[in-house]
Amino acid sequence: xxxxxxxxxxxxxxxxxxxxxxxxxxxxxxxxxxxxxxxxxxxxxxxxxxxxxxxxxxxxxxxxxxxxxxxxxxxxxxxxxxxxxxxxxxxxxxxxxxxxxxxxxxxxxxxxxxxxxxxxxxxxxxxxxxxxxxxxxxxxxxxxxxxxxxxxxxxxxxxxxxxxxxxxxxxxxxxxxxxxxxxxxxxxxxx
Numbered sequence: 001x002x003x004x005x006x007x008x009x010x011x012x013x014x015x016x017x018x019x020x021x022x023x024x025x026x027x028x029x030x031x032x033x034x035x036x037x038x039x040x041x042x043x044x045x046x047x048x049x050x051x052x053x054x055x056x057x058x059x060x061x062x063x064x065x066x067x068x069x070x071x072x073x074x075x076x077x078x079x080x081x082x083x084x085x086x087x088x089x090x091x092x093x094x095x096x097x098x099x100x101x102x103x104x105x106x107x108x109x110x111x112x113x114x115x116x117x118x119x120x121x122x123x124x125x126x127x128x129x130x131x132x133x134x135x136x137x138x139x140x141x142x143x144x145x146x147x148x149x150x151x152x153x154x155x156x157x158x159x160x161x162x163x164x165x166x167x168x169x170x171x172x173x174x175x176x177x178x179x180x181x182x183x184x185x186x187x188x189x190x191x
Contacts, residue, residue, distance in 0.1 A: 049137055056070070080095075111123055130146050130150075
């Protein structure tokens with residue numbers, strides 16, 4: 001590799017080679033106040049927002065996720081990135097800014113996890129089909145219909161933007177079990 005190519009790349013502490021200027025954010029874990037607060041609408045659609053979206057995709061891929069909301073990286077703004085192909089199909093990348101669910105139908109029950117609750121999963125009922133209205137990173141308004149995993153991802157990420165975690169969709173017994181495990185991890189200094 002030439003020096004010029006090296007100057008365009010950066011290696012993360014995890015050994016991931018990234019283009020220079022790209023940032024991998026730490027994922028905010030359950031217990032942080034920002035995860036339980038509704039986020040503010042985005043009003044400025046500029047290069048900073050587009051860079052944030054690019055960084056969020058890289059952060060999400062580094063954590064092996066299919067979705068990431070801004071509160072999960074400590075930012076209280078209404079933007080989320082989704083890629084149900086986990087980076088395998090560039091056309092599957094979706095940015096939703098200021099999103100809202102305008103239609104939901106059907107029902108699916110699947111196991112769900114969250115990057116902010118690593119190692120914890122639970123069975124969650126979500127709509128089978130969802131239509132969202134949002135803006136892209138340039139401010140252009142659009143509507144998109146999702147089915148199956150994409151519908152689940154839309155619901156999960158929009159919940160994050162509304163200060164709701166997937167834990168709130170679990171049975172009280174399962175929710176309490178996860179919270180107890182997290183308290184033990186915190187006590188041991190592992191959370």
